[in-house]
Amino acid sequence: MNFPVTLVIPILNEAYSLPYLLQSIKEQSHRPDQIIFSDAGSTDGGPSLIRDWWHREGWKGGECLVLSCPGAMPGAGRNAGVDSARNEWIAFIDGGITPTHDWLERLCKHALEKKVPVVFGVCEFSADTRISKAVCALSYGCGSVHPVIPASLFARQVFVEIGGFPSYLRAGEDLVWMAALYKRYGDCEVCVTARVKYTHFPENWLQVFNKWRVTELNCVLAGVRSWQHKLYLFGFPFLYLLPIYNENFGNLIFLAYILFRGVIDPIRRSQDCPWWKKKVGAAFLALPLVGLIDMAKWIGIIQGILLKLSAGICLD
Structure with a gap:
């Protein structure tokens, strides 16, 4: 050809x-x-x-x-x-x-x-x-x-x-x-x-944290995913602090979120069934990784906003 x-x-x-x-x-x-x-x-x-x-x-x-x-x-x-x-x-x-x-x-x-x-x-x-x-x-x-x-x-x-x-x-x-x-x-x-x-996804917790922090920081600088950033900016602290202010309702909402993000969403996204196959421990790791990824995203968004403000760039 x-x-x-x-x-x-x-x-x-x-x-x-x-x-x-x-x-x-x-x-x-x-x-x-x-x-x-x-x-x-x-x-x-x-x-x-x-x-x-x-x-x-x-x-x-x-x-x-x-x-x-x-x-x-x-x-x-x-x-x-x-x-x-x-x-x-x-x-x-x-x-x-x-x-x-x-x-x-x-x-x-x-x-x-x-x-x-x-x-x-x-x-x-x-x-x-x-x-x-x-x-x-x-x-x-x-x-x-x-x-x-x-x-x-x-x-x-x-x-x-x-x-x-x-x-x-x-x-x-x-x-x-x-x-x-x-x-x-x-x-x-x-x-x-x-x-x-x-196949080369992060192999340890620090790599996971840095990958999502850097990604969201740069997405803020790029001006993409603005609505997601606003949702995370205010939704993340609200969701994770809610159980402190209202223990019963807060724990229920928090548990529902973690189960959706750590159990239902990976199944929805994946074509492999079950997605963990011979690595059953991966299914249990998904739950704490949700919290780590959320924290990394939130910090990355904050860093991106601060960098934009320091450069005098208007936020969307």
């Missing part, structure tokens, strides 16, 4: 997962003829690993670049890759994500058949350990499948028309960019057979 594609991959200390990603790229039924890694300053030897791999495994006519982008956020890394791409079609994937062998071929065929500038691939979310399974179930749902940017294909004209990703955000840049994408193009094509898989 004559369909040259540049594959852009932002990375930062991804050496632990890079071998799986590199092997899956090599095994693609339609290989990208250019691969661009945007390295934000890895200290784990990832860039050297990539160069050694290409020296051994690189294919004729192909090119593999490792761009040095110290301190670059994910959006800035993607922008750098787009700017350096030699092809008119650009696909994205992230470290920690593994595509099926025909992922890129299916995206390209879909774009050709539908004659569209945007084709979203889908990501299947799963995890292996008790904590990561619980986190997966509470966020995306174990075994669930969703369209995501780091599984998708775009024509260069898309970036010309709507611009690149916000370069100052560590998280939420995809939401800002997708809002501009949908405003310009409306609903976009999704190729449900172009699949990638993500």
Whole structure:
């Protein structure tokens, strides 16, 4: 198939997962003829690993670049890759994500058949350990499948028309960019057979806390999820302090909330049944993780608001 594609991959200390990603790229039924890694300053030897791999495994006519982008956020890394791409079609994937062998071929065929500038691939979310399974179930749902940017294909004209990703955000840049994408193009094509898989959820309590704190902080800075932030800003302290003021009613409301968020919602989100499978302990961890995630979100929202106020940015 004559369909040259540049594959852009932002990375930062991804050496632990890079071998799986590199092997899956090599095994693609339609290989990208250019691969661009945007390295934000890895200290784990990832860039050297990539160069050694290409020296051994690189294919004729192909090119593999490792761009040095110290301190670059994910959006800035993607922008750098787009700017350096030699092809008119650009696909994205992230470290920690593994595509099926025909992922890129299916995206390209879909774009050709539908004659569209945007084709979203889908990501299947799963995890292996008790904590990561619980986190997966509470966020995306174990075994669930969703369209995501780091599984998708775009024509260069898309970036010309709507611009690149916000370069100052560590998280939420995809939401800002997708809002501009949908405003310009409306609903976009999704190729449900172009699949990638993500399994690298946080493995300990501190990682869980930091992930949600940083995400919500950056979403506040990005101006997305405003209504959710207002709900959390006032609802979180109300819900957790209510039992102090009215023990019976407060405990009932609090218990109902925890059971919904920690028991019912993970089942609703997940395609796997039961979502914990052989890790029964994950089902019990989901309950305290709800409180940790709520606290992390609330702190992140507060930090984001304070940063906006200190910068003189008006709040929505």
